[in-house]
Amino acid sequence: MASNKPRVLSGIQPTSGSFHLGNYLGAVRQWVALQESHDAFYMVVDLHAITVPQDPAELKANTRFAAAQLLAAGVDPERCTLFVQSHVPEHAQLGWIMNCLTGFGEASRMTQFKDKAAKQGAERATVGLFTYPILQVADILLYQADQVPVGEDQRQHIELTRDLAERFNGRFGQTFTLPAPYILKETAKIYDLQDPAIKMSKSASTPKGLINLLDEPKTTAKKVKSAVTDTDTVIRYDAEKKPGVSNLLTIYATLTGAGIPELEQKYEGKGYGALKTDLAEVMVEFVTPFRERTQQYMDDPETLDSLLAKGAEKARAVAAETLAQAYEKVGLLPAKH
Ligand code: TYM
Numbered sequence: 001m002a003s004n005k006p007r008v009l010s011g012i013q014p015t016s017g018s019f020h021l022g023n024y025l026g027a028v029r030q031w032v033a034l035q036e037s038h039d040a041f042y043m044v045v046d047l048h049a050i051t052v053p054q055d056p057a058e059l060k061a062n063t064r065f066a067a068a069q070l071l072a073a074g075v076d077p078e079r080c081t082l083f084v085q086s087h088v089p090e091h092a093q094l095g096w097i098m099n100c101l102t103g104f105g106e107a108s109r110m111t112q113f114k115d116k117a118a119k120q121g122a123e124r125a126t127v128g129l130f131t132y133p134i135l136q137v138a139d140i141l142l143y144q145a146d147q148v149p150v151g152e153d154q155r156q157h158i159e160l161t162r163d164l165a166e167r168f169n170g171r172f173g174q175t176f177t178l179p180a181p182y183i184l185k186e187t188a189k190i191y192d193l194q195d196p197a198i199k200m201s202k203s204a205s206t207p208k209g210l211i212n213l214l215d216e217p218k219t220t221a222k223k224v225k226s227a228v229t230d231t232d233t234v235i236r237y238d239a240e241k242k243p244g245v246s247n248l249l250t251i252y253a254t255l256t257g258a259g260i261p262e263l264e265q266k267y268e269g270k271g272y273g274a275l276k277t278d279l280a281e282v283m284v285e286f287v288t289p290f291r292e293r294t295q296q297y298m299d300d301p302e303t304l305d306s307l308l309a310k311g312a313e314k315a316r317a318v319a320a321e322t323l324a325q326a327y328e329k330v331g332l333l334p335a336k337h
Contacts, residue, residue, distance in 0.1 A: 003039040006146040007143060007147075008031075008038045008148065009139065012044060017065050018212035020212055021251065024213060027149055030182065031075055032075055035079040041081045041315060044070070046059065046086045047092065048085070050128065064304055067084070071304075072296075072297065082308065083311035083312040083315045095134060095138040097138075101167055102137075113132065116129060116203075134160075142319040143315075143319065148179050151190075152189045154181070165177070168329075176322075186250060191247040192210065193209035193211065193227040210223075214290075217283075221284050224248075229272045235275055237249050
């Protein structure tokens with residue numbers, strides 16, 4: 001069904017059993033809000049997940065877990081198209097075309113690749129990891145997305161998407177919409193609770209600063225209470241001088257809807273302990289029903305799978321049309337009987 005709402009598209013990897021708080025605050029929360037006003041496409045990017053070594057049984061389970069968590073967070077298949085990337089073969093097909101348009105040097109400049117390759121040892125990094133951003137370009141362009149709701153770490157991939165869309169359009173004629181990043185300043189980058197100089201990520205050297213949404217609420221409370229702050233005791237937002245406290249305030253404000261000045265006032269004259277104890281409670285109140293809802297979806301895999309199959313059908317209708325146009329523009333001979 002054609003819609004004249006602007007279109008958004010985004011994806012999340014099923015690389016670990018649980019989403020972390022950065023995924024939720026930086027991206028998924030915005031997905032839920034945007035499905036009300038936009039024609040939204042959201043997917044679990046399993047093809048991206050195999051760019052690093054994976055266990056097949058775990059990947060399958062984690063793909064379901066990712067879908068279940070999106071549903072638990074409020075992504076609603078009645079309001080958006082929710083699907084699994086590998087169910088729509090057009091992603092890999094357009095990915096190839098985009099590979100053939102990308103310069104080797106251009107791909108080499110992708111900072112996420114450099115970081116991930118450095119972590120694994122450059123020798124062990126696969127070509128799939130190298131071309132990962134180009135598959136992401138295909139993900140976005142297939143749906144002619146206007147906006148892409150993500151965290152700050154994805155900005156460079158969206159810039160690449162715009163560059164390649166422009167290049168394709170310039171060379172072969174207008175085909176692709178140039179997408180804009182949709183990155184909310186406040187939550188663009190949620191930091192590790194133990195090291196507020198680095199973003200919260202599942203690949204951090206210690207799990208102590210990582211809030212997994214599906215962890216035991218007790219574990220989560222403990223992690224919040226032992227978050228690193230600084231040596232003075234003033235509760236004030238100052239991302240540069242007080243990154244730890246500022247990160248906690250961002251999380252607190254976003255989860256409760258309170259303004260940061262309001263929180264600063266509330267905790268005036270109180271120590272970090274009070275802030276952390278209250279935030280731990282806020283977190284527990286958030287994750288407890290989230291875990292329960294996720295488990296309910298996981299308990300009924302048939303319903304989950306059929307919902308994803310329906311989503312893939314809707315997604316394919318759009319993706320196949322775009323791919324056919326791209327093939328035609330590039331000059332690939334159509335098969336005709
Ligand atoms: P992924 O799976 O690493 O992360 C999913 C989303 O979570 C955001 N995010 C964060 N936001 C704020 N603070 C953090 N600490 C934090 N950590 C993660 C990410 O920015 C992302 O929005 N390449 C993508 C998946 C992808 C995609 C796409 C996204 C594949 N195709 C097409 C958009 C459009 C990724 O690895 O996300």
